Every structure is written in C-alpha cells, then in structure tokens.
Amino acid sequence: MSAFKLWRKIRRTGRTAEPAPARPNGPTCPKAVALHGSVQLRHVDAGSCNGCEIEIGSAFGPVYDAERYGARLVASPRHADALLVTGPVTRNMAVPLKRTFEAVSEPRIVLAIGDCAIDAGEFAGGYGVYGSVADVVQVDVQVPGCPPEPAAIVAALRGLTCR
Amino acid sequence: MTDISYPLYLDLASGLFLLTAVGVLWRHQLSAMIRLFGLQGAALAAMVTILGIHQHSLELIVVAAGLGALRAGLLPYLARRALGDTPAEARETRPVVNVAASLLAAAALTLLAYAVTRPLVALAPSPATAILPAAVAVVLIGFFTLVTRRRALSQVVGFLLLDNGITATAFLAADGVPLIVELGVSFDLLLVVLVLQVLTTRLRTAFGSSDLDELRELHD
Amino acid sequence: MPAGAGGDRGGVARADLPVTVIGWSLAAVAVLAGVGVLAALVTPRRARPVFVGAATAGIGVAGLVAGVAALSGQAFQARLPGLLPLVGVRLEVDPLGGWFVAVSGGVLAAAALYGIGYAGGGHGPSGRSTQAALPVFAAALVLAPAAAAVSTLLVLWELMALASLVLILAEHRTRPAVAEAGWWYAVLTHAGFVAILLGLVLYSADAGGDSFTDLRAAHPSPALRGVVFVLVLAGFGSKAGLVPLHVWLPRAHAEAPSPVSAILSAAMVNLGAYGVIRVGLDLLGGGSRWWWLLVLALGAVSALYGILQAAVAADLKRLLAYSTVENMGLVFLGLGAAGTFATSGAPALAALALAAALLHVLNHAGFKALLFTAAGGVLRATGTRDLDALGGLRTRMPATTVLFAVGALGAAALPPGNGFVSEWLLLQSLVHALPAGGAVVAVAMPVAVAVVALTAGLAVAAFVKALGVGFFARPRSGAAASARESPPPMLAAMGLLAAACVGLALAPTAVGPALSRAVGAATHHPATVIGGGVSLRLAGIAGTMSPLLIAVAVLVAIVVCALATRLASGRVARRRAVPLWDCGAGPPTSRMQYTATSFAEPLQRVFDDVLAPETDVDVTPHTESAYLVARMAYRVRVPDRVEHALYAPIGAAARRLGRLGPVLANGSVHRYLAYGFFGVTGLLLVLAVTR
C-alpha cells in the first residue's frame, strides 16, 4: 500500500529541480581542465558548526541538484578529485585533513566552503583552532558566506565541471 | 478460451496459488500475510472459473464467484479488522522456525506433495489433475504455518491457507463439490474468524498482545 | 633400477607370474619397501630421511608406472601361494584398480620428495620406527587396490592402518593433541576394519571362495547382499571420512607431519571410495536402489558438513582436512548417483556420474596434496597453523603463495581450476537425470544439485579465507613476519603437483580414455564416457565445455584490456605508491585487519543452527568502579557437533562398561584359572550338545 502512496506523491510532486542558470564559460581553476564535466568530491568537516554541512546537503538535494552538473560525493578520497573542506581547522583535524589531502591522487583541487574555512572566521584565534584551511593545504577555490548559499556552492562546482 | 491455452491459464493460476502460500511464510508483516491470503483467494476463484468455463458448467462459475467474494473479499476484510492497528500486533516477530528455515521447509513440502500425488495424477492425467500437487502443497504449507507461527492471526491465516488448499484439491480431484458442502465449510470458517476476532480483542485488552504462548496463563 | 632384484624376488611364483611392466613394477614396490625399512633401521639419523624418502619415492614411481600400464590396457594377474599361509596372495590390476594405484603412486612420489626437504633442519619425523613405517605404508597403499582376494585385501588394509597410525603418532612427544588424534584414528579405523571384515567374510563364506572371481560368480540372497553392502559401506566410509564417521579425520590429518597429511588426505581416503566401487558395483553388481540413495545421502551430508566446518575453521590444516571430508562427500555423492542411475536403467548417465566421481578423486588428490604440502611449508617456516596469526606470506614466501593459490583455485571449483572440471561433470550427470528416472530421482536430483552448488559456494568462501587471510595482507604475528621460503626439494615437489593440477585443469580430455576404461571395468559396460579434444564432450549429452579455451580467452581479454587502458590513459597517470587510506587517523596496524574468525563470522551466523558455535565474553571491570571496563575477552569456537552429540554418549557407555573390569579381575590367580577352566568345559559342553 505504502508503495502506492509513494507513487501518488511522486506523481503529484513532479520535478522540483529549479531550472539551471547560465552555463559558466571555462573552468575557474587551471587544474579543473582535465575533469571534462565530472568531479568526484570528498567532504571533510574540519571543525565546522554544521551550518555549511546543511547548505552542502541542500546543494545536492532535489531543488539545487548539483549532481546534474556532474558533481558527486564519494566515500573515499581515493575516488575523489576534489575536497570540500568546511569549518575552521581545529587542532585535532589538522593532521587528518593533511592525510586526506595526500590520499587524493594528483591533480587535487581543494574547495574551502564558508568563511570559517577561508579565514577561521568567528573562531579565529580560538584556543582549539589551528587556523584556516589554507594554513594546512593549498586552497584552489573559495566559497565565502556564513553559511554560503547552496546556489554559491553549486556555482563553484559548475566552475569545475564547466556544465 | 481455446483448448490449447486452457492448461496454460490453469497452470498460471495454480502457480499464483502456490506462490502466495510461500509468500505468507516469507513475510513478517501480518498485514502483508492477509493481503497475500486475499490474493490466493482470487487465484482460487480464477482457477475454479477456468474449470467452469472449460466444463461449460454455470454452477461452477457461480461457486467461483461466491468463493471469490468470500475468500478474496470478506475473510481478508475480517482478518484485517481483527488485526486492528496496534503496532505490537503488526509483525510476526520470532516464529518458532525462522523464516529462512521455513522457506526451505516449504520447498521440501512441495517436493513431497509432488512425489505423493504422482499416482493420483497418473490415474486420470488431465490439465486439471496435473496441478493437483500445487493444491496439496498449499495444504501442507498451510499446516506448517499453523504449527510454526506464534501470533493468533498468522495462525488463522495458516488455517485459511489449509482450507484453500483443501477446496482446490476438491475442485481439481473431483469435478467440483456440492455447493452446500462448500457453503457449510465457508460458514464455519467465518465463525472461526469471528470468534478469533473477539478472542484477540479480549486478549489485547487483557494482556496487550496476542502471543499464543501467553494463553497458558489463563489456566492459573 | 632395482627391477632386476625384483626379478629374483618374484621368483617365488615365476610359474604363473607373467613378466609384464605391471609385474616388474609391483615387484619393485615390494623390494623397495624392504630396502626402505632396512635403510630406516641402519642409516644414521641425519641421512635417514634421504634414503627412506628415495625408497618411498621409488615406490610411488613404480606404482604410477603400474597404474598407467593397467590404464593403457595391460592386464595383470598373479598368485603367490607361498607368501601368505593357508590362502596365499592374489594380485590383479584392472583399469579400476589401476586408476587408484596410479593416483596413490603419484601422490606418494611427490610427498616423498617433499619429505626429504621437509626433514632437513630437524623438522619432521626422523625417528627409526616412524621412518620404517613410511615405506611400509606406501607399499600397502599402492598394493591394496591390486588385491584380488578378500584375505589379501584385508591383510594389506590392516598393514596400511597400522603403518599410518605409527606415522600419525610421529610427533606425540612434542604435542599432546597428537596422542588424542591417534587414539581417535585407531578406534575408528579398527571399527571400520571389523565392519569390512564381517561384511567380506560373510560374502565369501556364502560364495565359497575368497578370490574376487569367486565372489563375482556367487549369487547371494538379496538380504545378505544388503547386509554385506551396509557393513562394507560403514567400513570403507570410515576410511573415507564420511559423516558421522569422519571424527578422526580433522584431528589426524591436522596433527600428522605435513608430508604424511598429504598422503593421508590425497591417497589413503580414496581407498574408501575404491572399496565401495569394487564391492558395490563390481562384485555385488549394482544391487538395489536404496543402497545408492543411502550412499548419495551420506555423500551429500558429508559434503555440506565438511565444507561448513572448513568455512569457519581458523586452523589451516584443520580447514584442509575438513575440505577433504567435503570432497570425499562429493565423490560418494557421485557414486550414489551412478548407482541410482544404474539401478533405474540409465547406464550412460551412470557411467558419466561414475566418471565424474573417479575424476574428482584424481583432481582432489592433485590439489589436496599440493595444498597440504604448501601448508606444511608455512608451518615449517612460521611454526603456526593458526590463520589468525598468519598473513603477509606473499612477500616472504612468494613461490609457496603462488603454488597454494593454484591449489586453492582447484579446491574452490572455479574455472579454470581442476576441481571445476570434475564438479562440472558431476552436475551434468545430475542435471540430465531429471527425465531419466521416476519420482525418487526427480526429488533427489534437485536436492543433490543444490547440495553441490552450496558446497561449491562455501568452498569458495573457505579458500578465499585461507588464501586471502593466510597469505595476503600484512603479517599478524612476528612468526609470520620472519617466515622464510621453503627449501628447493619441497618447492620442486609442490611444483610437480601444481603442474599436474594445471594439466588436469586445462586438458582433462587427456585422461579421457583411461577414465573410460576404469569406468568400464567397474560397470562391466565398456564405453567411452568423455571425449573430445580441446573441448570436453560427453557421451549422449549435448553439454560441452572447454577449460583450455576459457583460460586462453580470459588471458587474451586481460592482455587486450591492459593495452587498451594504456592507450586510453594517455601519457599521464604513472602508478604511485601511497600509504593505506586510514580515514585520516594514523596508519592502521596489522591488528586492525580482518582475521579468519571475523571473515567467517557472517557465515557462522547464517548457519548458526547447524554449527552451534560456543561464544563466551568475560568482562573484567575496573577496581574502583564496576561500570568501567578494564578488559574484555571474546572467545568463539565451533566444536565438531557430531562428535559431541554422537560420540560422547558412546564414550560414557564404554566407561561404564569398563568399571566392570575390577569386579571381574580382582587379581586372584585362582579366579583367572577358573575363567579358563569354565570356558573350556563350557565349550566342550556346547560341542557335545550340538554334535
């Protein structure tokens, strides 16, 4: 029975994805040239308040649907081309972040999502905070905002996949 | 329908008839069991209808209609009523024999049914008797369900499977049974369900669940 | 070549000993056995294994020659009246016997060569008695299938049992478990011997002569035939390790020194199958259907139970031993199917099933000898058989790893392995039986197919575990980390066995004619069973399969795919070495790896009701608070359930019986004399009354 309910729901809802904005011209970072419309992302929470996680979640949700541009979250950095790093890097997460970065095969792209990732933001100078993402690994793309809009995240990803 | 396709339709109906029985063993959800039982009633009715059309006997078709109304309509409805909507009742949590084992048992029972009915089929080989094994298998599986399930309601379903199997066997072995017998059987079935509904509601109000093992407590 | 010596030894009965290849090689076997024993007694401890090993290898080669000669069509019969009091010795090698003689010979040759290397460096048995027992065992093993009379067979059988017992007990000083294993073996093998003795003596008493020709000519009553068959089946079944008579096998094969394990597991157990074929099909000529359904059921149960235990075993040699139970089960399943078809009027299918069983005997001998020798190399190098403590041998013992992988491929019955070919034959015979026989067959065959399939699946699990956990990944203990590759003689022996496995896997049709002859000798219906060149063709069945082409195709596909990826990946993309992905938290230690136990846990959970594993968790809390856990120990062991359920009560009964002893024998001489007196008078009394 529940299957029928679900089917009716699907029928009534229809398509929720918003129409795609204009397609970007050319990759925003040089390393993205080899990607050809497909980027696998590994998400690293380096000590975020989970605001950015929620936004990333909705960026991959039905409304913004980042997957339609060829971006996909994967389970292992070995499968990834790029890292989505959020939050100020805490002392405990500095080494893991570095290891994760090294586990991604060349060429690696790092996206710093949110103000905290760009410059430790609110938490700058906190006793448990190591610093910004750029203090640990080199950052290629920055998505400012606290938290950044899903649209901004999607735009950054489209900058990599050029779709 | 043509005589070539008649055995085919009969086979398909019997296949559904048997599969629903296996499905009852397969599922944990009591509501699903009841749904499968209803489906089986429909398959039974279809089988009898096909027989009726093939033998051009109106009586059989009427009986089939009655069977359909009772087995696919009324009994499942009553059973669902008896089920109520308390979540504790909704699942056959831990049957006496776990599901995988009872499925293997079902396979063994089917093979057994096929083996024992061979002489019967050999007596009068015809499309109708050819699917006799399926009916006997349903009888055995129904009995198995009756033995190995704990919930009162799943046992009722098992009993109803048993009766479906017997009915099918009767229709396939002899060319149909007298209407009155069929009605009698169905009516006392009806009674069983009504009684059990009362009993389960009582049990639920008394103990909050209808695990039959708890009936022992009624003694002392 | 001591064949010359063999000549004047055979002179005892030159009158009716036709001078053929088989004759010479059997004589050579006898002589070499004597030489071996002599060498074991006189040579110094250091050199002993070399001489004895050489003699044993010679026995093996001679046996191989004799068997191959018999399979190529030569016949041999001999009667040596002087050799055994009263009855004399009758030898005859027909293709059926030749098949088993050849298998035993091949295994013996390789295992003896292996033993020479194994004994080096103070490993393995080098005691006088043990070394003396080896050639005797080998000779008995080779000659037993050549026996052509009940008395000869029984003598050789008992000789084999005693010699093997001595060999199994070789290391009883160092490990108490060995003594226990020997005890189990002694009890069960002698119970089996008694059963065979009873059965065959009943039979020959009815036939009025103990040579096989007399037995073939005899026509005993159906009841007697049934009794004889059941007795003989029990006896030979205990030798083949059929459930529930298998209890000795995992202990003995695991505790014996590795070369001996190889011989036991690859050669000796086969004789159980030989006995059932010889007596059931050849001498008794088929009999009635329920015999073979019984054999089928026993085989199915053994196959499933054996492989289940193997799949959850954490001890490498125990795993291999249980897999022997499984494979013997498959062989008996084939025999049962063959008998069932023969008795329900489908001779072609019967021949096919029997061919499958015989081929599986050969294949199993090949890969099991290989696996046991490789496991012996591991044991020699690391001192442990516990898979949970192994691992990382791929880098330390590369050759052994590859050889073990070859054997494991065969044992897992995956293409292109040699085990796959015989299981394919078996399945073909079972699948096409469906229209053949009545309802019984129609119910039995799907079950049999399902059993074979489940067995194959579990075998895959067991050997993925053995190879992946035991040899791959990183060492789980210091012993495994400091392992060293085996010496050349051992590797050479393993190489020979591996070559045999590969040959059998890729060109099974090469043994086709020999197989057909052996089957013909057993069923008295000479016919070609399997034929074809590159691809395997069956008589009367449309199924075909070509392991060689499959292997070639896979190789070609791999090469093509490698080249294609090279092209597609372009100039970039050089493979780079990286640390393991550790989720960012420090490098994973070797203790974080899956062990054999954890690998088997899901299967153990699925088959909980069958295996009934024993788990116990003990928690030691902190001294200050009962809620803080200081240490937690989790232990799980899967005991042999049959042993607990069946043999414990018997043992208890025997113990109760034993308590009568002190009552009867209280040490007074008069009482003992009185027993004797009353015995004699009672006997006389009985005679007086009956006469």
Next chain:
Amino acid sequence: MNGAALIATTVQVVVVVTGAPVLVGLMRQVQARLEGRAGAGIGQPWRDLRKLLRRAPASPTGTGWPFRLAPLLLVGTSSVLAAVTPLLSTASPLDHTADLFAVVGLLALGTVTLALAALDTGTAFGGMGASREVTILALVEPTILVAVLALSARVGSTNLSEIVSTTLHDPLRVASPASLLAAAALLIVVIAETGRLPVDNPATHLELTMIHEAMILEYAGRDLALVELAAAMRLSILLGLLTSLFVPWGIAGADLAMLPLALAAFVAKVAALGVALGAAEVFIAKLRLFRVPELLAGSFVLAVLAVATSFFFLA
C-alpha cells in the same frame, strides 16, 4: 558461418563494453527523475570513466599482485562472458567453450578476485566487504544452479545457445510456470550478484553498510575505472542473459542481415529491464545484512518450485 558468427560476437563485446556505463547512467537518470531531480544525463558514467582513466592509479603500502591484477581480471572475465552469452546471436563460435555452469563459474571468479584484492589491502573495510561478498556468493550459488537445472531439464542441454533457440521455437514455454518461477528466482539472484538494492546499496557513503563499495575503497584512477566498468558490464550481461533466456525474440542466428534488428531488440529489452529495476529501487530500502539470507532462501524456494513444475508438468 564462422566469419559472420565471429563478427556477431565482436559486436556483442563492443556493445556490452560501450553500452554498460550508459545502462548505469540510464538507471541513475530514472531514479533522479523519480526523486524530482534533473539528473546528470545518461552519459555521466562515461564522463566519470574517461576522467578516471586519465588519473593516476595508486598502489597502497603492502599491496601486491593480487591488488594490481584484480581490475584487469574483472574486466577480462566480464568480456569473456560478454562473448560467450548469446545476447545478439546464438551462433557464437565460443558457444562450445562455456555452458551455463561455466558462465556461473566465471562470474564467481570475478567476484573472488575482487574479494582477494580487498583482503590484500589489509584494511578493516576491505576485509569486511570481502567477507560479506563471499557470504552472499555462497548463498546465491544454489539458487542459480537449481534454476539452471529447471531451464536445461527440458532442453536436455546446459549450452546457452541451445536453450535460447529452443525457447525461440516454442514461445508458449516462456509463459509456463516453470520458466516464470525460474525467471523470478534468477532476477533476485541477479540483484544480489550485482549488488543492487535491497541487498546492497551502490550509492552508500556509510562504510559499515557497504558490501561491494567497501572492497574498492583503496582503488584510484585507472584501476577504479576498470572496476567500475567491470561492475557495469556484469550488470548489463546478467540483465541481457535474463532477457535472452526468457524473452529471446529478436536474437539473430548466423546471418548478419538480422544483426541490426537483434541489436535494436537487445538494447530495447535491456533498457526496459534496467528502467524497471531503477524505478523499483526508488520504492525499496536496503535489507539488514542478516535478513538477506531470508531473501535468498526465498529465491531458492522459487528455483526448487521451478524444477518441480518443470519436471512434473512434463507428465
């Protein structure tokens, strides 16, 4: 005949290799649409593969030839399967090479190599994935072989082309209970073998729920591309095998003229089956690992019923 057959076989392999990722893309697209998303388009898996092929493969510390060899062996066995199964034409020159048993064996061989590679990495997740994979493999075997028995009992041969052509010659057989039951049983088996819902979730990120994914966590770049390609190929081969066994219409014989038609029919059938599977996956959730044996026991029952009916309805 042989030349034509050879061409047909090569076409088969090429179609499977190129089409398999598209099939996966199609299934993902269907799911995306049902979830109200736009979807990445059916070409996306190929874009991923193209990119992965250009990226550097990694060989983690302590891994050796088993880890290196597995991807090649996976693709190798899969392409051999694509060659021997009658997807487009029943006149494959390799038909005498491998019958249904051999096909099952080759499938298992592929799974085993991947499991061994996962064990070779010596990580906890690799071992976990391998252990679960071989457990499911072991439980799936009986269903497959008993279903094979049901299919080959009437034909009298386990050779695929014979089964297919026999079915072509009397279509009524397809609707018989025996073949319907066998089809249901094999469908469940295919779902389990290819690691789809409800047995395994191919899109999961949670290591502890993984089966197939957990085994390939260490692969990167080119190796990963090969593994993904092989997985897609196995899926499409198995779906193709199902269609060939149960709805074989359109499969060509030895003559090349029929080949385009056969190709169209094959693509249509497999696409339809894939869409159905993909849509069904939206409605169901993953089973607990220890409920999977119940599912497989159920499929086994179906297979046994198929055998029983196929034998007893002969009378």
